[in-house]
Amino acid sequence: MNYFELFSLPVTFSVDQVRLSETYRTLQKQYHPDKFAMYSESERLGAMQKSSEINDAYQTLKNSCLRAQYQLLLVGLDIDLEQKTLRDTDFLMQQMEWRETLASFTEADEDKITLFAEMIKKQVNELESLIASQLQANEFEATANSIRKLKFMLKLQIELALREEKLFD
Template identity: 45%
Template structure:
């Protein structure tokens, strides 16, 4: 299913979030199963299916990372169940450094400050990676798609690490 088509949007990475939300509200109202309470069983089932597609589409399109993955899937490149690892040695080294910083933070004089600095660095890097991804997704050739897939892998790691930082902050905050 092409969620861009379902929402009547151009197939592009950069979307107007307010417009997306407005289209979602309209589609959700039209397809909501309550509107079909007196309809035939087949129409009710179809309504539930359409409503589910609208909800799924909105959840995919509103998040940049899942939106980028969806774009690549539409181009024939699926990242859903892949086990391919990153081949970028510089990023692999960066990953190890970030992990080390996260592990060493607990031994720092001010562990929360270390976590906040690491979080800020990751957020800055994440914003830069999203810009690279956006530029790559403008073109739909195979080379750009493969590079975009590599950027998505990097961003997934970075989001996971940001989540781990948030968990540590919460855990350590409770200890104070």
């Protein structure tokens, strides 16, 4: 079952998040296991499986990184559990610099932290735009590399949030 088809959406990187959420609620109402409480065991199990499938599809389509990975999966390129590393040495060097910067922040660096967070967000936005155009052009290997970079940037956002929490709580 194709997640885009389940939500009646075109297979594109840019997804109408409002439509996605509305369709999710409609599907969940239709297949929620509680509605099948008085049905047979097999029908209840089927509803539970369908509800789980709807949840998985929704979580995948609402997240830009997971959505891009899923689009690659649809064309036969599964990068989810791969062990392949990024070969972009410039980006790898930049990763090291960003990690050093993150580790160096102190309570006195609130303005620097804000600027760092804005830089990360800008990088995420640029990567998402790049991924959209790469997918549109069927540049799947390039898309995979961009997704690897996006994963790092999203992880860096989380690490920054944890660092801020540690410094300011």
